[in-house]
Amino acid sequence: MKKALYLLIFGGLFIVHFGFAQTAVPFKEGLAVGPCHQYGREAIYTDQLTYQLIRKTFQTPAEGKVFLTDAQGKEQKWQRITTDTSHRFRHNALTNGYLYLTYTSPKETVALLHVAGHAGLYFNGAPRGGDANRYGYMYSPVKLKKGLNEVLVRVGMGGRFQGVSAELIFSEKNIQLSTPDITLPNVVLSENNGQLLGGIVLFNLTEKPLTNLKIRAFIQGKEMISEVPVVSAMNSRKVGFRMDASAVQQKGDVVCELTLLQNGKAVDQSTIKLQAVASNEHYSNTFISGIDGSVQYFGVAPQKGGQTDTAALFLSVHGAGVEAIGQARAYKPKEWGTLVAPTNRRPRGFNWEDWGRIDALEVLEVAQKKFKPHPQKIYLTGHSMGGHGSWYLGATYPGKWAGVAPCAGYPTLMGYGSADGKIPENSTNPMEKMLLRASNPSNVMALASNYKASGIYVLHGDADRTVSVEYARTMRKVLGAFHNDFSYYEYPNGSHWYGDHSVDWPALFDFFKWHRSKNAEEKDVIDFTTANPAISANYLWAGIEQQETPLNYSRIQAKRNVNDKSVIITTENARTIMIMPGAFAKGQTFKVTVDETVVCAACVLDEKPLYFTKKEKWEAVEKPALAQRGSHRNGTFKAAFNYRMVFVYGTTGTKEENEWAYNKARYDAETWYYRGNGAVDVISDREFTPAAYPDRGVVLFGNATTNGAWSALLSQSPIQIQRGSIKIGEEQIVGDDLAAYFTYPRPDSPVASVAVVAGSGLAGMLATESNQYFTGGSGFPDYFIFGADMLKEGTKGVKQAGFFDTNWQITKVDAVKAQ
Numbered sequence: 001m002k003k004a005l006y007l008l009i010f011g012g013l014f015i016v017h018f019g020f021a022q023t024a025v026p027f028k029e030g031l032a033v034g035p036c037h038q039y040g041r042e043a044i045y046t047d048q049l050t051y052q053l054i055r056k057t058f059q060t061p062a063e064g065k066v067f068l069t070d071a072q073g074k075e076q077k078w079q080r081i082t083t084d085t086s087h088r089f090r091h092n093a094l095t096n097g098y099l100y101l102t103y104t105s106p107k108e109t110v111a112l113l114h115v116a117g118h119a120g121l122y123f124n125g126a127p128r129g130g131d132a133n134r135y136g137y138m139y140s141p142v143k144l145k146k147g148l149n150e151v152l153v154r155v156g157m158g159g160r161f162q163g164v165s166a167e168l169i170f171s172e173k174n175i176q177l178s179t180p181d182i183t184l185p186n187v188v189l190s191e192n193n194g195q196l197l198g199g200i201v202l203f204n205l206t207e208k209p210l211t212n213l214k215i216r217a218f219i220q221g222k223e224m225i226s227e228v229p230v231v232s233a234m235n236s237r238k239v240g241f242r243m244d245a246s247a248v249q250q251k252g253d254v255v256c257e258l259t260l261l262q263n264g265k266a267v268d269q270s271t272i273k274l275q276a277v278a279s280n281e282h283y284s285n286t287f288i289s290g291i292d293g294s295v296q297y298f299g300v301a302p303q304k305g306g307q308t309d310t311a312a313l314f315l316s317v318h319g320a321g322v323e324a325i326g327q328a329r330a331y332k333p334k335e336w337g338t339l340v341a342p343t344n345r346r347p348r349g350f351n352w353e354d355w356g357r358i359d360a361l362e363v364l365e366v367a368q369k370k371f372k373p374h375p376q377k378i379y380l381t382g383h384s385m386g387g388h389g390s391w392y393l394g395a396t397y398p399g400k401w402a403g404v405a406p407c408a409g410y411p412t413l414m415g416y417g418s419a420d421g422k423i424p425e426n427s428t429n430p431m432e433k434m435l436l437r438a439s440n441p442s443n444v445m446a447l448a449s450n451y452k453a454s455g456i457y458v459l460h461g462d463a464d465r466t467v468s469v470e471y472a473r474t475m476r477k478v479l480g481a482f483h484n485d486f487s488y489y490e491y492p493n494g495s496h497w498y499g500d501h502s503v504d505w506p507a508l509f510d511f512f513k514w515h516r517s518k519n520a521e522e523k524d525v526i527d528f529t530t531a532n533p534a535i536s537a538n539y540l541w542a543g544i545e546q547q548e549t550p551l552n553y554s555r556i557q558a559k560r561n562v563n564d565k566s567v568i569i570t571t572e573n574a575r576t577i578m579i580m581p582g583a584f585a586k587g588q589t590f591k592v593t594v595d596e597t598v599v600c601a602a603c604v605l606d607e608k609p610l611y612f613t614k615k616e617k618w619e620a621v622e623k624p625a626l627a628q629r630g631s632h633r634n635g636t637f638k639a640a641f642n643y644r645m646v647f648v649y650g651t652t653g654t655k656e657e658n659e660w661a662y663n664k665a666r667y668d669a670e671t672w673y674y675r676g677n678g679a680v681d682v683i684s685d686r687e688f689t690p691a692a693y694p695d696r697g698v699v700l701f702g703n704a705t706t707n708g709a710w711s712a713l714l715s716q717s718p719i720q721i722q723r724g725s726i727k728i729g730e731e732q733i734v735g736d737d738l739a740a741y742f743t744y745p746r747p748d749s750p751v752a753s754v755a756v757v758a759g760s761g762l763a764g765m766l767a768t769e770s771n772q773y774f775t776g777g778s779g780f781p782d783y784f785i786f787g788a789d790m791l792k793e794g795t796k797g798v799k800q801a802g803f804f805d806t807n808w809q810i811t812k813v814d815a816v817k818a819q
Helices: 002-012 048-055 324-329 355-371 385-396 430-437 448-453 469-480 506-513 655-676 710-714 762-767 790-797
Strands: 022-026 029-033 066-069 075-077 079-082 098-105 109-116 120-123 126-128 139-144 147-154 165-171 175-183 196-204 213-219 222-228 235-243 252-262 265-277 283-288 295-301 312-317 337-341 378-383 403-407 455-461 486-491 525-530 542-547 554-561 566-572 574-579 589-594 597-604 610-614 618-621 646-649 681-684 698-701 719-722 725-728 731-734 738-745 753-759 783-787 798-802 815-817
Touching: 048 066, 048 762, 048 790, 098 165, 109 120, 109 147, 126 655, 139 165, 139 196, 139 235, 175 235, 175 252, 175 265, 175 295, 196 213, 196 265, 196 283, 196 295, 213 235, 235 655, 283 324, 283 355, 295 324, 295 355, 312 324, 312 355, 312 385, 312 506, 324 337, 337 355, 355 385, 378 385, 385 403, 385 448, 403 506, 430 798, 430 815, 448 469, 448 525, 455 469, 455 506, 469 486, 486 506, 525 542, 542 554, 542 566, 554 574, 566 574, 589 610, 597 610, 597 618, 646 655, 655 681, 655 698, 655 762, 698 710, 710 753, 719 738, 719 753, 725 738, 725 783, 738 762, 753 762, 762 783, 783 790, 790 798
Parallel strands: 312 337, 312 378, 378 403, 403 455, 455 486, 566 589, 646 681, 646 698, 698 753
Antiparallel strands: 022 165, 029 079, 029 098, 066 075, 098 147, 109 139, 109 165, 120 126, 120 147, 175 196, 196 235, 213 222, 213 252, 222 235, 252 265, 283 295, 295 337, 525 554, 542 574, 554 566, 574 610, 589 597, 610 618, 719 725, 725 731, 738 753, 738 783, 783 798, 798 815
């Protein structure tokens, strides 16, 4: 299934790789050592090699040289290895190990470093992005020194099996378009094709930002020119462009000539081919994501016979390694609805959590506007990792789905971890428990009561060796304890993928056809649980606006009596709750009782919710201030990577601190591109002003001493970091090896936040270079303070972690300090 669907996307377009002269120099021998690091689906990690780099104890590798002596007294030595016949490095030491490569350059020059099969690397000490899944499209522009250049390649758990390949590509052009990872739509003949969106990678192999760029697209006499955002120095960026395909009248290949212009002059050209299809064929559609402003796509299986007014919409979420268009093509068109398949931002992406979750919601919104389905006929299904996505999205958003159908799925990332490992289920260590609390939204077992909002159909092959059928049986037992509307089927002798009917199963769609979601007027009893109101705040007419304890589970149970015009509510871990329009008719008076307290004897709803807050007792209030925590913004470090976020690196530190800030921002931008098909503005603190980037998330690299944007964004933050110390509320920790990730509301925005990646000195800054926050489901609370020693000792090196209170201040109740 995975292989078949992955290849299907390329049936719709033809790609020219590099249209210019180039020389590739492969690495054929190197030195390996390991295991020496442990990264997973959590904030805490260890990396003995990076720790040595930070402490400046790392010694140039040589064959037989001792790298370290482990806790059992065993010496780890560098071992010489060479590539095999497939041009890959494979060795036992590469499992959670490092590969050391060198290149001696006769002169100072630039090149593209192309490595595949790795989690990340250091090139001459600077971190660069990885290609753990061997997609093959991670190219990093690098500057080579005259003489020795060193590459330290970090390899993950599967390194010894899939292998690592590496090469340097020398080109005659320093500004290049690259097509291997292009994002394109189909030309659907019956639709308006005058403003099609595409995305293409642009390489900048110069030491200055590229500005004044445009892309000209030419299709059958129709020209369209698009502005291109700035591409920072020695970096790549995927940029969007528009095409006018309105002249296309026939099915088949459609040639598009792309020209990259700088100051009106052509600097590179590329020929691509789109594919024109009929409206009754499967196709890809593109849109602009609100997460980062990048161009994304989704696959479509159109309704058989054309759209109808009361049609259904099916959202199908794919498995690991599967392209969205391949997912859509696994389904035959249905007479009663359209199927759309979002991407999760990549074939592996974020396990349908975090930004994968947002991608699914964005595609759902685009599809609802485009296809106009009946609002009570929205259905959710998916396979494998998408089976997990179905369990997760189904539990997180009760009321959205008339039916939910996980196929060959696992319920949680605690039980099945895939490539990035598992979320740890629990811990007795208070620090680890605090960090894991940030992953609570991932745990569908704690949200299982939300499944009562939908009909559930579970499909699983009973001989599945990839995702055991025991996961389905566990969920059957869970649902059996409370759910009165679910069906369960084990396909006899079914493997993980036993043909398209692994997902396009007639009985599943028959089950969907029998189900409609209820609207607010039809549902008198509400039972809703959430771990984060900013992810999911309500089910129909009742919801949770604020929590007492952030990221612990909150629950609201409400019973409406339409005869005596009353609502009785009980709550758990709720500070502020809301009753939404639709609970009663507009202008109708009704009584509200919360936790046995009558809070309103004659409430009246209009177009806005009613709010009730627990103080000494429950009472009716106005909507809480947007400056507080709430459903609009509720913290966690990762949440700031949204609202077209911009990366701002510091330039007011020392030369080494400034270099770290830019290198780290570029590394995070590369990782975001790789994991999320994303694009982000990378700018200096000198270029940033709040007015120029309104309501956008900001990721700030550096501290108050080294980043000039700090004062405009973080002057009121209870966490202050400067060279030599970190202040957390009233407490100050001194040292130059302290590191921090934290978030704080952007003071001039009602929704956007600031994420800070900082250190109290160069050692602390270098300790932040891992970006496990891009791993789906990994838990990062509001703030996480650690020392460089965490990379050697794990949890022992963490100083503090926790969540801010409702007003974004430090509170002892939700903080844990090092023991």
